[in-house]
Structures are given as structure tokens and as C-alpha cells.
Amino acid sequence: MTAPTTTSRKNFRRSKSKRLLVIIIVALLLLSLIGVVLFFTLRHKISDSHSPKSSSSSKVPVAAIQLACQATQHPETCQTSLYQSNIVPPNPTPVQIIQSALWVSSQNLSIAQSMLKSLLASAAGNQNITNVAKSCLEILGFSQYRSSVSNNTLPFGKSKNVRAWMSAAVAYQYDCYGGLGYHGGNSQEINKTRAFLEDLITLSSNALSMIVSYDLFGNETRSWRPPKTERDGFWEDPKLGGGIGFRSEFPSNLTVDATVCKNVSSGCYGTVQEAVNAAPNATERRFVIHIKEGVYEEIVRIPFEKKNVVFLGDGMGKTIITGSLSVAQPGVTTYESATVGVLGDGFMASGITFQNAAGPPTYQAVAFRSDSDLSYIENCEFLGNQDTLYAHSLRQFYKSCRIQGNVDFIFGNSAAVFQDCQILIVPRQENPEKGEQNTVTAHGRTDPAQSTGFVFQNCSISGTAEYMALYNSNPKVHKNYLGRPWKEYSRVVYINCSFEALISAEGWMPWNGDFALTTLYYGEYKNSGPGSNLSERVTWSSQIPAEHVNTYSVQSFIQGDEWMPTSASS
Numbered sequence: 059m060t061a062p063t064t065t066s067r068k069n070f071r072r073s074k075s076k077r078l079l080v081i082i083i084v085a086l087l088l089l090s091l092i093g094v095v096l097f098f099t100l101r102h103k104i105s106d107s108h109s110p111k112s113s114s115s116s117k118v119p120v121a122a123i124q125l126a127c128q129a130t131q132h133p134e135t136c137q138t139s140l141y142q143s144n145i146v147p148p149n150p151t152p153v154q155i156i157q158s159a160l161w162v163s164s165q166n167l168s169i170a171q172s173m174l175k176s177l178l179a180s181a182a183g184n185q186n187i188t189n190v191a192k193s194c195l196e197i198l199g200f201s202q203y204r205s206s207v208s209n210n211t212l213p214f215g216k217s218k219n220v221r222a223w224m225s226a227a228v229a230y231q232y233d234c235y236g237g238l239g240y241h242g243g244n245s246q247e248i249n250k251t252r253a254f255l256e257d258l259i260t261l262s263s264n265a266l267s268m269i270v271s272y273d274l275f276g277n278e279t280r281s282w283r284p285p286k287t288e289r290d291g292f293w294e295d296p297k298l299g300g301g302i303g304f305r306s307e308f309p310s311n312l313t314v315d316a317t318v319c320k321n322v323s324s325g326c327y328g329t330v331q332e333a334v335n336a337a338p339n340a341t342e343r344r345f346v347i348h349i350k351e352g353v354y355e356e357i358v359r360i361p362f363e364k365k366n367v368v369f370l371g372d373g374m375g376k377t378i379i380t381g382s383l384s385v386a387q388p389g390v391t392t393y394e395s396a397t398v399g400v401l402g403d404g405f406m407a408s409g410i411t412f413q414n415a416a417g418p419p420t421y422q423a424v425a426f427r428s429d430s431d432l433s434y435i436e437n438c439e440f441l442g443n444q445d446t447l448y449a450h451s452l453r454q455f456y457k458s459c460r461i462q463g464n465v466d467f468i469f470g471n472s473a474a475v476f477q478d479c480q481i482l483i484v485p486r487q488e489n490p491e492k493g494e495q496n497t498v499t500a501h502g503r504t505d506p507a508q509s510t511g512f513v514f515q516n517c518s519i520s521g522t523a524e525y526m527a528l529y530n531s532n533p534k535v536h537k538n539y540l541g542r543p544w545k546e547y548s549r550v551v552y553i554n555c556s557f558e559a560l561i562s563a564e565g566w567m568p569w570n571g572d573f574a575l576t577t578l579y580y581g582e583y584k585n586s587g588p589g590s591n592l593s594e595r596v597t598w599s600s601q602i603p604a605e606h607v608n609t610y611s612v613q614s615f616i617q618g619d620e621w622m623p624t625s626a627s628s
């Protein structure tokens with residue numbers, strides 16, 4: 059976890075009162091900075107794409123905007139930004155209002171990108187700023203893409219998809235904001251850019267909240283209201299017939315497009331990355347890479363353009379992709395530490411071990427990181443210590459996997475379902491006998507409107523043989539928890555899992571004081587084993603009411619019935 063820390067998160071909220079002043083200053087600076095060119099471009103677009111030129115402020119559909127803005131956490135900002143934008147047509151439909159809100163956020167996102175570009179240009183010798191500005195530009199590009207696809211899809215239904223994409227668009231903006239705070243220093247220009255990003259996040263959050271209300275209540279804007287969570291007693295209705303027992307199946311008859319093996323004289327690729335490079339851009343067809351048994355010591359990146367890439371290994375422990383980047387090394391961020399990092403949608407994998415073998419001192423060292431929407435991973439193993447599996451964004455499914463680590467080792471802000479997975483604690487690398495506090499998850503939802511969370515169904519939590527020996531020699535000093543809240547709206551549920559005695563009676567651990575304890579949702583349902591006794595659980599965790607368990611089914615939570623392979627479809 060790179061860290062927008064708790065402290066920066068708190069500042070984020072506290073500084074709201076100064077925001078108006080900052081907006082005004084920033085706006086003035088920007089006008090002189092970006093100048094007439096952008097100004098005229100925007101005016102051109104305004105008159106181009108929406109209401110006719112004659113639309114004066116008297117024609118602004120105030121009442122309709124006020125109703126729709128009830129859906130947001132920041133109704134005043136929502137209203138003001140829409141009035142000023144002057145692009146909401148008379149007698150707007152709810153979809154037109156949401157599209158206008160998306161337009162406003164997208165315009166400001168473009169400005170944020172310009173600001174990052176000039177930050178990069180003026181960073182010259184400063185490697186920290188150069189790195190963070192570059193990764194900001196990359197991730198804001200993804201934000202722009204997901205937001206634009208959301209806008210284009212909205213009029214045609216599929217609002218669950220739109221919610222997933224806009225949740226990611228907001229998350230990426232937050233990542234940039236947090237990254238700048240963590241790596242960018244305190245210069246005036248960094249502060250200015252962060253303040254602008256804060257406002258951008260608010261605008262995008264407003265659009266996302268309206269999308270949620272549209273999905274829940276349809277065109278009846280009178281019913282729209284700010285996003286609620288389980289802690290407010292709100293559960294979304296599950297999909298009809300969408301029970302917990304959904305069975306998918308990894309396709310068994312895939313045709314191999316490329317082979318990777320250790321003996322290149324047999325005509326295969328010698329590295330996984332070379333095979334990935336051979337995959338075409340943006341095809342709907344799967345590109346299947348068979349990675350034969352062997353240890354592949356390399357850093358692998360699947361770019362955004364390469365969709366539907368499939369990794370077929372010869373089995374966990376046989377096909378091993380391993381790296382050892384960690385945040386202990388200069389210039390390496392948590393995100394970049396990943397041995398394998400996937401950006402392209404529709405990624406699939408089976409029969410592979412993903413490993414980060416970074417030695418002590420233990421820092422964030424990711425084995426596998428995914429931003430792949432609709433990704434499907436089965437029979438894979440993830441080995442590491444701190445931050446093993448970075449399920450960063452969008453919808454992901456893991457089945458029959460083995461995941462090992464100690465600190466926050468399943469983390470991120472995706473909507474991920476883990477079915478039939480084995481979760482194993484490993485000893486700390488330094489002074490393991492001294493004792494420690496480990497957490498299985500650190501989910502990082504920043505906005506109650508985001509459709510993200512970690513769902514574990516029929517999992518088991520235990521320790522490796524080595525850890526169990528350590529634990530049993532002195533159980534009192536070895537504490538293990540189901541999760542802790544990386545961000546304010548952290549959401550994790552365990553259903554039908556079995557917990558060994560190593561899970562502490564309190565169950566869950568705070569992040570920092572009372573941070574997030576009233577906003578997170580940590581739910582348990584029908585778990586078994588000595589670690590599942592609920593009598594001493596922390597008061598801020600919950601038992602999922604039986605009638606709401608299906609909210610966390612594969613079908614309801616990640617729409618798996620619409621995209622996951624089954625025995626009938628493979």
C-alpha cells in the first residue's frame with residue numbers, strides 16, 4: 059500500500075473549509091497558465107455538444123438539478139458545478155444530468171492532466187516528482203478512459219458496469235492525489251495540484267453517486283438520496299436467483315497461441331514478457347499463453363491495450379513467475395513492486411505460482427497486481443510477505459487459489475470475490491519469534507458509492523507448517539486478524555469460511571485509532587473453526603443478516619453470471 063496515510067486522509071477532510079478560496083486561486087492561476095487556447099476549446103465544446111447557444115442562466119433547470127444532486131454527498135458543489143457548466147439542457151432527463159456531471163468532471167480531469175504535465179516538465183532533476191507525475195499521468199489516463207466509457211454506456215442500461223467503471227475512475231484520481239502527497243513533497247505547486255485533485259474527486263464522486271441512485275431508483279429523482287452502506291442498514295437487493303453457490307469453470311479446450319519454456323531451442327519464447335508482447339491489441343478473442351513448467355525470474359507487465367490474455371501454467375509450484383522488487387529499493391513504489399502487473403481487461407490465469415521473493419527488511423513487495431476488469435483466476439498461488447496480492451481495481455474473481463503473506467497481504471480497492479481459497483499466514487522475515495500482528499486484508503474503499511469490497515466464500519485461514527510451529531510455541535504473542543481498514547469505507551465479508559485458532563478473538567484490527575471504525579463494513583456469516591467464535595469480536599464488526607447474504611454472491615457483487623466461463627459456455 060502506497061500510502062495516502064490516515065493523516066493525509068484526515069487532512070483531506072479537514073481542509074474542506076479552505077477549499078473555496080483555493081478553487082478561486084487555482085481557477086485564476088489556471089486561466090493565466092493555460093490561457094486562451096484551452097478557454098476557446100472549452101467554449102467550443104460547450105456550444106458544440108449540448109444546449110444551444112441561447113441557453114442563458116435563466117434557462118438553467120434549477121429544480122431538476124437540485125433533485126438529482128440530492129443523490130450526492132456534496133449537493134452544493136454538485137449544483138454549483140452544474141449551473142455554471144451551462145450544459146444541462148432544459149427539461150433534462152436524469153441520464154442527461156448525470157452525463158453533464160460526467161462532462162464537468164471530465165473537463166476538470168483534463169485540466170488536472172495539464173497540471174501534471176507541467177509538473178513533470180518542471181521537475182527536471184527531481185526523480186521523486188518525475189516518477190510520481192508519470193504514474194499520475196498514466197493512471198489519470200485510465201480514469202479518463204473509464205469515465206468516458208461510463209458516459210457512453212449510461213444511456214443503454216448496464217448501470218452495474220457503469221458503477222464499476224466510475225468506481226475505478228474515482229479510485230485512480232484518489233491514487234494520484236495520495237501518491238503526490240506521499241512522494242511529491244510540500245512545494246507550492248504540489249499543494250496546488252493536490253487541492254485541484256481534491257475538487258476533481260468531489261466532482262467525480264458526485265457523478266458516481268448519481269449513477270448509484272439511477273441504478274437503484276431509476277428515473278424517479280425524487281427518491282434519489284446520498285449513498286448508503288451496510289452500516290446505515292442498507293443492503294442492495296440481490297439478483298433474482300443469485301445465490302451463493304454459483305459454479306464457474308475454467309475453459310478446458312483453449313487453443314494455445316504462444317508457448318513459453320526454459321529451452322528456447324525448442325521454438326518457444328524464453329520469457330513470459332516476450333509472449334505477452336506478441337499478443338494483439340484490444341481483441342475480443344482470447345490470446346492463450348502456455349507457460350511450461352519452470353522458474354521464470356522476471357517482471358511481467360500486461361499493458362492496458364492487451365485484453366483477454368490467458369496464462370496457462372503447468373500447475374502451482376511448477377510454473378513459477380518470481381521477482382524481488384520492494385519499496386525498500388530507491389524509487390520503487392508499492393504499485394511498481396509487483397512481479398506481475400495486469401492492466402488489460404479480461405485477464406485469466408490457471409496453474410501458476412506468482413511470487414515476490416524480496417528478502418528482509420520486509421517492506422511492501424507485491425507478487426501480483428491487477429486492474430483487469432472481469433478477470434478470472436483459478437488454481438493459482440500467490441507467495442509473498444507484506445502486500446502479496448494487490449487487487450487494485452475493478453471486478454476480479456479468484457477460485458481455488460492459495461494466498462500467502464503476513465502484513466495486509468490481500469489489499470486494494472477492487473470488487474473481488476475469492477471462492478474456495480486457502481489463505482496461509484507465513485512467519486515474518488525478521489525476528490519471527492518476537493511476535494507480531496498480521497492482517498489478512500486491507501481493503502481501501504474511499505467512497506461509499508464505490509461498488510468495491512472483498513468477498514470470501516468457503517475459504518480457509520490457517521498458517522504454513524513453519525508458522526504453525528512458531529505460533530504454537532507461544533500463541534499469546536502472535537496475533538492475526540481478518541482485516542483492517544486501509545481507507546474509510548473498507549468493506550470485507552467472510553461467508554462459510556473456516557478459521558483456525560490463530561485468528562484472534564477480536565477478529566479485526568483498527569488501522570489508526572478510531573479511523574474508519576464507524577464507516578467500514580466487516581461482516582461474517584456462518585464461518586466455522588476455533589477462530590470463528592463471535593463472542594469477543596470488536597464492536598465495529600458485524601454479522602451479515604441471513605436475508606442479505608446473497609448481496610455478496612458472484613452474480614450480485616461482480617455480475618459473474620454475465621461474464622464468467624461456465625461448463626456450458628467454455
Ligand SMILES: *[C@@H]1O[C@H](CO)[C@@H](O)[C@H](O)[C@H]1NC(C)=O
Nearest residue numbers: 107157160161164209210213
Ligand atoms: C457523453 O455522451 C453523450 C451522448 O450520450 C455525448 O453527447 C457527450 O459528448 C459525451 N460526453 C463526454 C464527456 O464524452
Ligand SMILES: *[C@@H]1O[C@H](CO)[C@@H](O)[C@H](O)[C@H]1NC(C)=O
Nearest residue numbers: 081100139142162165166257
Ligand atoms: C472545474 O470545476 C469547478 C467546480 O469545482 C467548476 O467551476 C469549473 O467550471 C470546472 N471546470 C470545467 C472546465 O468544467
Ligand SMILES: *[C@@H]1O[C@H](CO)[C@@H](O)[C@H](O)[C@H]1NC(C)=O
Nearest residue numbers: 183184185186187240241243
Ligand atoms: C525522494 O524520496 C526519498 C524517500 O522518500 C527521500 O529520501 C529523498 O530525499 C527524496 N528526494 C528528493 C530530491 O526529494
Ligand SMILES: *[C@@H]1O[C@H](CO)[C@@H](O)[C@H](O)[C@H]1NC(C)=O
Nearest residue numbers: 069243244245246247248249
Ligand atoms: C503545502 O502544504 C503543506 C501541508 O498542508 C504545508 O505544510 C506546506 O507549508 C505547504 N507548502 C507551501 C509552499 O505552501
Ligand SMILES: *[C@@H]1O[C@H](CO)[C@@H](O)[C@H](O)[C@H]1NC(C)=O
Nearest residue numbers: 151152215272273275276277
Ligand atoms: C429512464 O427513462 C428513459 C426514457 O426517458 C428510459 O429509456 C430508461 O430506460 C429509463 N431508465 C430506467 C432505469 O428506467
Ligand SMILES: *[C@@H]1O[C@H](CO)[C@@H](O)[C@H](O)[C@H]1NC(C)=O
Nearest residue numbers: 309311312313625626627628
Ligand atoms: C470449447 O468448447 C465449447 C463447447 O463446450 C465450444 O463452444 C467452444 O467453441 C470451444 N472453444 C474452442 C476454442 O474450441
Ligand SMILES: *[C@@H]1O[C@H](CO)[C@@H](O)[C@H](O)[C@H]1NC(C)=O
Nearest residue numbers: 319320321322323324325326
Ligand atoms: C531443447 O529442445 C531441443 C529441441 O526440441 C532438444 O533437442 C533438446 O534436447 C532440449 N534440451 C533440453 C535440455 O531439454
Ligand SMILES: *[C@@H]1O[C@H](CO)[C@@H](O)[C@H](O)[C@H]1NC(C)=O
Nearest residue numbers: 337338339340361362363364
Ligand atoms: C498497441 O497499443 C500501443 C499503445 O497504444 C501502441 O504503442 C502499439 O503500437 C500497439 N500495437 C499494435 C500492434 O497495434
Ligand SMILES: *[C@@H]1O[C@H](CO)[C@@H](O)[C@H](O)[C@H]1NC(C)=O
Nearest residue numbers: 458477478479480516517518
Ligand atoms: C470449499 O472449498 C474446498 C477447497 O478449499 C473444496 O474442496 C470444497 O468443495 C468447497 N466446498 C463447497 C461447498 O464449495
Ligand SMILES: *[C@@H]1O[C@H](CO)[C@@H](O)[C@H](O)[C@H]1NC(C)=O
Nearest residue numbers: 302303515516553554584607
Ligand atoms: C455453505 O456451505 C455449505 C456446504 O458446505 C452449503 O450447503 C451452503 O449452501 C453454503 N452456504 C453459503 C451461504 O455459502
Ligand SMILES: *[C@@H]1O[C@H](CO)[C@@H](O)[C@H](O)[C@H]1NC(C)=O
Nearest residue numbers: 563587588590591592593594
Ligand atoms: C466462544 O467463546 C466464549 C468465551 O470466550 C465461550 O464461552 C463460548 O463457549 C465459545 N463458543 C463456542 C461455540 O466455542
